[in-house]
Amino acid sequence: MDDTDRRIMHATQAGLPLTPEPYQTLAEQLGLSKEEVMQRMAAMQTSGIIRRIGAVPNHYQLGYRFNGMTVWDVPDEQIDKLGQHVGQLPFVSHCYHRPRHKPDWPYNLFAMVHGKTQAEADGQIMQIAEVLGEYCRGRDVLYSTKILKKTGFRSSGA
């Protein structure tokens, strides 16, 4: 990733322009050709710098009001296999392994669930618990009560 790639990513941070030729619009802003913009974005997608290009849905606005960060304590030796399974559940948007900080924070597996009702979210959490089975040694769910800030790159890191 070089400086031109970074400039392209920066220019598309707020979204692609809604013009008939969005890459041409970007190219003009950046002093590049549209071919170069498209080629570089394709290359960044192939190399994994870009995960995907598309519409980023806003779950909350679409009626998913019960957005829970579910956190689980599972054995480290099992987490890769369990994380793969949980990540494949259709209602899980993100699934991460993060370190524990005992005693304050015993959880090492994070999965974001999105429900339109509390019952729907509860059902999703139950399905995750079923996947983890006997490996689940502890769990908690943290619902977001307020979005205080959300800007810039949605690096899917939250």
Added chain:
Amino acid sequence: MLTDLHKQLLNDFQRDFPLSPTPYRDIADTLGATETDVLAALAELTGQQFISRIGAVIPPNQIGASMLVAMAVPEAELQTVADQISAFPEVNHNYEREHRFNLWFVAVAASAQQLQAVIGRIEQQTGYAALQLPLVDDFFIDLGFKLDWQHA
């Protein structure tokens, strides 16, 4: 009110947005709509914030270093501390959650060293300890999020 076109645009184009000179016309051709309709529908979806944006999604830590941080803040001080944290340009997500750790934010910086400096400044300014939860592994499976319209 979401039309069928809105729903198709939301569900079918979370990935594989065309990298072609006229992507909106290509989408219109796929859906049997006109380019004008597609552009208008996408403007409505972004205007009403049903989609945050149309663009590239980048995996965590691809550009710079990022950290998920949790803080336990007394209820009475939560808003003040949250405002202090949101004021940092390096903070791009900040959520209040129901838990003893009630403030959750993501900080991003150009390097791991700069990231630690930012988190240090946040701790110093707020007076609360940052529980740092870096990403160890991302169990990413590229299926997108299937939207459910029945209860919309």
